[in-house]
Amino acid sequence: MKLIAVRRRVPIAIAIAVAVTIIALVAASTTREGIALSIAFDLAVACGIAMSVPGFKADHPVVSRAALTLLALDVAIFLTFFFSSSTNFNLATGAAMSIVLLGLSFLTGASGQISLGNGAFMGVGAFAMAIWANHHATTPIVLTLLIAVACGALVGLLLGLPATRLRGPYLAGMTLAFAVAFTFILSSFSSWTGGDSGLQLPTAATAPRWLDGFFHAGTPPLTTTTLYITDVAIIVAGVAFFFMANLFASRTGRSMRLIRDNDVAAELVGVSLPRTRVVAFIVSSAYAALGGALLTLIDNSVSPPTYSFALSVTILSLIVIGGIGTISGALIGGVIYAFSTNVISWITTQTGLNPQGNLASQLNGIIFGGLLILTMLFAPFGITGAARQLWHRLRARFPR
Amino acid sequence: MITIEDLTVSFGAVQALRNVSFVAETGKITAVLGANGAGKTTLLRTISGLKEPKTGTIRLDDQSLVHKRTEDIARLGIGHVPEGRGVIGEFTVEENLRLGAMMARVNLLQGLQEQYELFPVLGERRKQHAAKLSGGERQMLAMARALIAKPSVLLLDEPSLGLAPLVTAQLMHTIQSLCESSDLTVILVEQNATSALRIAHHAVVLHVGKVVANDTAANVSANDNLRQYYLGLVE
Numbered sequence: 001m002k003l004i005a006v007r008r009r010v011p012i013a014i015a016i017a018v019a020v021t022i023i024a025l026v027a028a029s030t031t032r033e034g035i036a037l038s039i040a041f042d043l044a045v046a047c048g049i050a051m052s053v054p055g056f057k058a059d060h061p062v063v064s065r066a067a068l069t070l071l072a073l074d075v076a077i078f079l080t081f082f083f084s085s086s087t088n089f090n091l092a093t094g095a096a097m098s099i100v101l102l103g104l105s106f107l108t109g110a111s112g113q114i115s116l117g118n119g120a121f122m123g124v125g126a127f128a129m130a131i132w133a134n135h136h137a138t139t140p141i142v143l144t145l146l147i148a149v150a151c152g153a154l155v156g157l158l159l160g161l162p163a164t165r166l167r168g169p170y171l172a173g174m175t176l177a178f179a180v181a182f183t184f185i186l187s188s189f190s191s192w193t194g195g196d197s198g199l200q201l202p203t204a205a206t207a208p209r210w211l212d213g214f215f216h217a218g219t220p221p222l223t224t225t226t227l228y229i230t231d232v233a234i235i236v237a238g239v240a241f242f243f244m245a246n247l248f249a250s251r252t253g254r255s256m257r258l259i260r261d262n263d264v265a266a267e268l269v270g271v272s273l274p275r276t277r278v279v280a281f282i283v284s285s286a287y288a289a290l291g292g293a294l295l296t297l298i299d300n301s302v303s304p305p306t307y308s309f310a311l312s313v314t315i316l317s318l319i320v321i322g323g324i325g326t327i328s329g330a331l332i333g334g335v336i337y338a339f340s341t342n343v344i345s346w347i348t349t350q351t352g353l354n355p356q357g358n359l360a361s362q363l364n365g366i367i368f369g370g371l372l373i374l375t376m377l378f379a380p381f382g383i384t385g386a387a388r389q390l391w392h393r394l395r396a397r398f399p400r
Numbered sequence: 401m402i403t404i405e406d407l408t409v410s411f412g413a414v415q416a417l418r419n420v421s422f423v424a425e426t427g428k429i430t431a432v433l434g435a436n437g438a439g440k441t442t443l444l445r446t447i448s449g450l451k452e453p454k455t456g457t458i459r460l461d462d463q464s465l466v467h468k469r470t471e472d473i474a475r476l477g478i479g480h481v482p483e484g485r486g487v488i489g490e491f492t493v494e495e496n497l498r499l500g501a502m503m504a505r506v507n508l509l510q511g512l513q514e515q516y517e518l519f520p521v522l523g524e525r526r527k528q529h530a531a532k533l534s535g536g537e538r539q540m541l542a543m544a545r546a547l548i549a550k551p552s553v554l555l556l557d558e559p560s561l562g563l564a565p566l567v568t569a570q571l572m573h574t575i576q577s578l579c580e581s582s583d584l585t586v587i588l589v590e591q592n593a594t595s596a597l598r599i600a601h602h603a604v605v606l607h608v609g610k611v612v613a614n615d616t617a618a619n620v621s622a623n624d625n626l627r628q629y630y631l632g633l634v635e
Contacts, residue, residue, distance in 0.1 A: 251502045258488060258499055265486030267470035268448060268479075269545065270503030 065245045073238040080230050088230040089298065090338040095230075095237035096294035098334025101319050102244050102327065103287025109325020110253055111280035112260030113163065117175035118288045118315050120182035123307030125152045125289025126296040130199040131192055137202045141232060145293050152289020153282045160281025164274040179312045186304040198303030201296065233294050237334075240290060245327055247283065256280055310365070317372045323382030332383050340367060401426045402447065402553055402585060407456035409439070409446050409609075416442040418609045420456070424553070424602070429579050429586040431600035431617060433593045438606040440589040441483055444555045447587070448480045449473040460553065475503065479551030483558045485542035489531030493522050496530050496541055497548050504549035515544040518574065536567035540574075547578070553585045554578075560592045568592065572599050597621045 048071070080088050104118045115121075128151035132144050139147075159178060163171055186193045193199065247253050255276050258266040263273055296302045318337055323329025344363045347353070353360045379386035402424040409417040417439045424430040432440050445451040447458055449470040458465040465473055474480070487496050497515060501508050516523030519540040525533065530541060539559055546554060556575070560568040576599040578584050590596035597603060603620040605613035613626050620626055 254491075254495065254499055254502065257491075261488050261490075262486045264450060264482055265488075267450065268474055268482060268486070269500050269549070270471045270474035272469075272471045 061249060062246060065242060069238050069242040069245075073235060076234045076238075077231050080227060080234065085226045088226050090342065092226075092230040092233035092298045093295065094334040094338030095233040096291045096298060096334075097315075097318070097337040098291075098330050099237050099240045099294065100288045100291030100315060101322065101330035101333040102240060103284040103291070104315055104319050105322075105325055105327070105330045106244060106247070106256075106287070107280050107284035108319065109329075110248060110260065111256040111277060113277060113280060114168070114172045115175040115281075115284060116172050116309075116312050116316065117159070117179040117182075118284065119307050119309065119311030119313075120179045121152055121155060121285040121288035122292030122295070122311065122315075123182055123186070123304070124155050124285070125149065125292035126302045126307065127186065127193055127199070127292075128152070128289065129293035129296045130201060130302045133201050134199060141297065145236065145290060145297075148293035149286045149290050152292075153286040155289075156282040156285025157278065159285070160278040163281055164277045176309070176312075179309045183304045183308055186307075193304065196304060198301060198306075200301045229298055233298060236290065236294060240287060241327060241331075244287075248327070252276070252279060314364075314368055317368045319382075321368075321371050321375045321382055323384030326382070326384045329382050329384040336371070340364060343367065401461055402587065403457075403459045404443075404447075405457045407443075407446065407458065408454045409442055409451055410454050415454075416609050417446070417453075417606075420606070420609070420611050422602075422604045422611065422614050424585050424587050426552075426585050427579060427583040428601040429575065429588055429599055429617075430602045430604060431593075431596040432587060432589045432604050432606060433591075433596060433620075434606035436591070437608070439609040440606055441557055442609075443606070444480060444482075444557050444587065444589055447473075447555060448478060471503070474549070477550070477552040478555065479546030479549060479553065480555040481539075481542045481546050481557060481559065483561065485538050487530045487533075487538050487541050487545065489529060492527050492529055493533070493541055494526040496545055497522075500545035500548040506548065506550055511548040511550070515548050518547070518578075519544050535562050536564070536571065539563065539567075539571060543571075543574075552583070553587070556586065556588045558589060558591060560590060560595055568595055572596075575599060593627075 076091070080091065083091065100118060100122055103121075104115060107113050107115055125148040128148040129144055132139065132147050136144075159175065163174060166174055187195060190196075255266065255271045256279075258269070258271060259273060259276055266276075267273060292307070295306075314337070318333035319329065321336060322331070322333030344360070344367070345355070347363060348355050348360050353363075375382060381388075404423070405421045407417055407420040408415060420439075420443065422430070432443060434440055442451060446453050447465065449465065449468055449472070453466060456466075460476060460478065463476065465476070465478075468476075488499070491499070494512065497512055498508065501511050512526075516526070521537055522540055522544055525537070530538065533541060543554075543556070543559070559571055559575070563571065572595050575586060575588065579586055588596055588600060597617045597620060600617040603613065603615060603617045604611055605620060605626055613620055613623070615623075
């Protein structure tokens with residue numbers, strides 16, 4: 001019965017979605033918000049119907065994850081049309097950082113390896129993006145992002161190979177060395193990287209011509225570029241989260257968790273420890289590079305000090321605060337990072353601190369450090385873990 | 401068939417196994433007995449490739465296992481259930497079983513069905529997290545995870561450790577049934593000599609890394625000296 005229900009409802013949901021999209025595009029509205037509303041509504045309906053079918057998640061996990069991703073993207077993109085430019089900028093930054101956190105969450109949470117060098121991996125992607133864009137300005141964004149990902153994966157492979165022989169503090173030490181050396185490496189290749197001042201992108205990323213009308217600025221203070229880049233960042237993050245959710249549930253993901261919990265048992269069932277550990281490093285650094293490349297796209301520039309060792313520590317703090325080894329933890333960490341600047345400016349305003357002063361410039365570290373201590377004391381599994389505990393307690397107190 | 405000849409394994413200056421030789425026949429249970437520190441676990445770990453031997457040979461039929469990687473030995477059909485079981489508590493019973501099947505190219509659904517028939521309690525708890533299983537159920541899960549890959553040789557390290565006598569008896573009966581219904585070769589490392597000798601065809605007694613007896617289980621069981629001095633079985 002359940003299977004019949006799934007088979008019947010999914011095509012119906014897709015048919016409804018397609019029909020409403022066509023109607024929306026052709027007749028419903030020619031304004032940007034109208035079209036956005038129509039598309040958002042019908043996608044939500046389609047995903048909602050598909051996911052409401054009992055047993056759908058268990059029977060079709062990949063399709064279910066795709067529907068959930070589509071629904072989340074749908075809501076997020078729809079909201080960007082109504083947010084201010086600064087909020088959209090924060091959202092885009094949060095999306096980029098959550099990709100980085102997701103990569104580290106996979107490395108640390110799933111495979112049990114530690115990295116203090118993900119800030120540097122981010123830098124690899126950020127500079128790969130900027131260097132490529134400066135030499136090949138006409139390359140489409142997606143291709144440039146993929147080039148940055150490939151560069152990050154390559155560096156991950158190079159560091160991952162020796163990492164297979166290292167554990168715990170020794171592995172942390174190796175990645176720490178890379179993080180510390182990275183800014184010096186950038187300075188050594190100043191003809192490529194622009195030295196201490198970094199690089200500017202030759203042009204701000206704009207929507208392709210066929211999407212131009214859709215992103216046309218009509219609602220001040222929203223700018224076309226910010227809106228477009230925000231939506232690109234959100235879509236890229238959505239795709240990255242979708243892939244990672246599937247990777248977590250895949251054979252590779254299960255092998256990694258087995259290695260993390262019991263590497264002897266993993267070997268005994270035929271899992272190759274070195275290969276799996278290297279794969280984890282490659283995935284983590286590729287995700288970090290993707291996040292870094294997106295940040296370059298958002299900021300329209302890149303400079304070496306951004307990718308110092310302090311960023312790696314911030315990334316590690318954020319993943320602990322959000323919840324290691326969880327997808328939602330990475331999302332929470334990304335949001336905290338994105339809106340931390342707002343909190344800092346609020347604090348400086350309220351306390352009358354000089355925004356250019358020494359204390360104000362260190363507030364970022366103080367806030368993340370404080371949050372990290374609080375998390376370790378009161379929610380060792382991060383905000384995600386605390387939320388799960390609360391949910392279980394509520395379910396125990398109020399059974400259905 | 402597993403053939404071990406002149407196997408010596410060292411941990412630095414300490415020799416854990418000294419010139420160990422014996423044959424584990426196809427379709428038979430070979431019990432490896434001895435006190436703590438006799439080298440039983442080291443023997444199994446060396447067969448699985450988790451420990452490199454200093455000298456000697458280990459062969460699965462005609463194939464040498466020495467210097468092979470653990471994952472390659474596992475893929476050759478040697479299943480090892482380690483001491484402490486090694487099940488993943490945060491995974492469900494079924495997910496743990498999937499782990500066992502994932503590297504061996506076997507039909508997953510059929511494999512799951514077979515294991516649930518062999519260990520019905522696992523079928524009843526297939527959606528339950530392994531952390532919530534009892535000690536006996538965890539041992540069953542560890543064995544099922546090894547068996548789902550359809551090994552030709554099963555290495556069991558102290559399966560009765562920490563289990564109630566009734567559960568141990570049930571587990572030993574299952575191991576015996578497995579051997580009788582298939583050509584599975586079992587090397588059973590046990591401190592519980594009575595239980596092991598009851599189901600084993602052959603027995604090897606280790607003492608401080610050396611073989612002190614290598615005979616049929618019936619003969620070892622009947623030897624009062626072995627029982628008294630090496631197996632701690634006093635009448």
